[in-house]
Amino acid sequence: MHKQEQGYVWRSSENQSQGVGHVVDLVKNENVDVIFGSPSSRITVPAAHLTSYWNFPMITWIANSFELSDKNLFSTLVRTVGPLSESARLIVTMFNTFNWTKIGNLYLDFGLCLYTAEGIKEEFSAHNLTIMQSIAYHPATVLTRTVMVNYLSIIKQTSRIIYICDENNLRRYMILACELGMCNGEYVFITTYLSAPTEDIWKMNDAFDEQARRAFQHIIYINSAKWTTDEGREAIENFQKEVNEKAALPPWNNDYPLRNNITSTSAEDMYNAAYLYGLWVNYSASNVLDVRDGAAMLAFSKNLSFDGIGGPCDIGMNGDRVPFFWMNQFRGEDTQPEVVAISTDKNRNISITHGFEWYTADGNHPLDEPVCGFFGELCPIPENGI
CATH class of the missing domain: 3.40.50.2300 (Response regulator)
Incomplete structure (x- = not known):
C-alpha cells in the first residue's frame, strides 16, 4: 500500500x-x-x-x-x-431451472420496481424468453379495488409466472389474487426488494391476515444478500457494531444508533x-x-x-458489483419467511438451501402455461365431440 x-x-x-x-x-x-x-x-x-x-x-x-x-x-x-436489476439475471436462471419461458409483469413504474422490470426486459430479450403482458402504472395512479382487479385479470389471461412489484400495495394485490382464484398452486408471484422480508409484510393484525397468510405462500421474494456464510454474517454484524461505536465519537458525536442498536444497511x-x-x-x-x-x-x-x-x-464487466441474492418463501404454519435458495456464479446458478415448496396437486413446480393453453387452444375438441 x-x-x-x-x-x-x-x-x-x-x-x-x-x-x-x-x-x-x-x-x-x-x-x-x-x-x-x-x-x-x-x-x-x-x-x-x-x-x-x-x-x-x-x-x-x-x-x-x-x-x-x-x-x-x-x-x-x-x-x-x-443493482437490484441484476436480479433479472437470477430470474432467467430460475426460468431455466424450472423450464419456464413466459412471464407477466405488473409493477409500479418507479424506483426499484422499475429498475428490475427494465432488467427483466433486457435479460428476457437476450435469452429468448417471452414477456406475455407488461402492466406498469404511474406512482400517482389511484389503486382502487376495481383498478387492481382489472390489472390482475389482464395478467391472469396470459401468465402463470408473474413479476409483481409495489411494496406499499403487495399485500392488497395478493389478497385480491386469491379472490380471483390465483392461489391454487398454479401461479407463482416473484417480487424483488433490497432488504430481507419479515412477516410484517403480510401480517397487519387485521381481519385480512388469514387471507394474506395464504396468499404469501405463493410468493418467491428475492432480495440482495449481505452474506452467504455464517462467517460472513458474523463479520458484518461486528462491522456494523464498530460503525455505531465510531459514529458516537467526534466529529460525528451521534450515539443514537449505538443506544438503539440501529444498523446501517449500506x-x-x-x-x-x-x-x-x-x-x-x-x-x-x-x-x-x-x-x-x-x-x-x-x-x-x-x-x-x-x-x-x-x-x-x-465487480462485473461493466464496472458494477455483481450482487448475489437470497430467494425466500413464506413457509410453515406461521408463514415465516425462509431462505430457500441462494444465487451463485454471478447469478447463473442457484444453490438450494431448504428447497422450494410448491402447492400444485402433484407437489411439483407449476407450469408457465396450462396444458391446454390459456384459452383451451392446445386441446381442440374433436369434430365428433368426443
Whole structure:
C-alpha cells in the first residue's frame, strides 16, 4: 500500500441541481481526486454525466438505477452496490431451472420496481424468453379495488409466472389474487426488494391476515444478500457494531444508533467503495497513471474481485458489483419467511438451501402455461365431440 494521507470533503445534496453544483465545487474549488456518491440515483445520474464529460472518477455505493449500468454514457462510474436489476439475471436462471419461458409483469413504474422490470426486459430479450403482458402504472395512479382487479385479470389471461412489484400495495394485490382464484398452486408471484422480508409484510393484525397468510405462500421474494456464510454474517454484524461505536465519537458525536442498536444497511457497501478506490490509488501509482483518470479507473475495476466485509466483492464487466441474492418463501404454519435458495456464479446458478415448496396437486413446480393453453387452444375438441 502506498502511504498517502486521505482526507475528505462532505456535501449533502437534496436535489439534482444541488448535486451537480456540489460536484463542480468539489472538483474545481476543493481539488478532490474522486467523487463518492450520491446515495440517490436521481442525483447520481446528472452528476455522473458531468464526471463522464470531465473524465473524472466517481464511485457510488448505493445508487441503484438501471440507467447507471450504461457505461457508454457513464464512462467513469463504478458501483460497489449490486443493482437490484441484476436480479433479472437470477430470474432467467430460475426460468431455466424450472423450464419456464413466459412471464407477466405488473409493477409500479418507479424506483426499484422499475429498475428490475427494465432488467427483466433486457435479460428476457437476450435469452429468448417471452414477456406475455407488461402492466406498469404511474406512482400517482389511484389503486382502487376495481383498478387492481382489472390489472390482475389482464395478467391472469396470459401468465402463470408473474413479476409483481409495489411494496406499499403487495399485500392488497395478493389478497385480491386469491379472490380471483390465483392461489391454487398454479401461479407463482416473484417480487424483488433490497432488504430481507419479515412477516410484517403480510401480517397487519387485521381481519385480512388469514387471507394474506395464504396468499404469501405463493410468493418467491428475492432480495440482495449481505452474506452467504455464517462467517460472513458474523463479520458484518461486528462491522456494523464498530460503525455505531465510531459514529458516537467526534466529529460525528451521534450515539443514537449505538443506544438503539440501529444498523446501517449500506455501510459495508461504502466500505467496499473506499477499499476499491484504495486499490485504484495503489495501481495508478505503481503504473504511473493519473489517479484522476476516470475511464482508466473504470477499466481497472472491471472484473475486479476482492474480499468485502461479508464475502467476495465481484465487480462485473461493466464496472458494477455483481450482487448475489437470497430467494425466500413464506413457509410453515406461521408463514415465516425462509431462505430457500441462494444465487451463485454471478447469478447463473442457484444453490438450494431448504428447497422450494410448491402447492400444485402433484407437489411439483407449476407450469408457465396450462396444458391446454390459456384459452383451451392446445386441446381442440374433436369434430365428433368426443
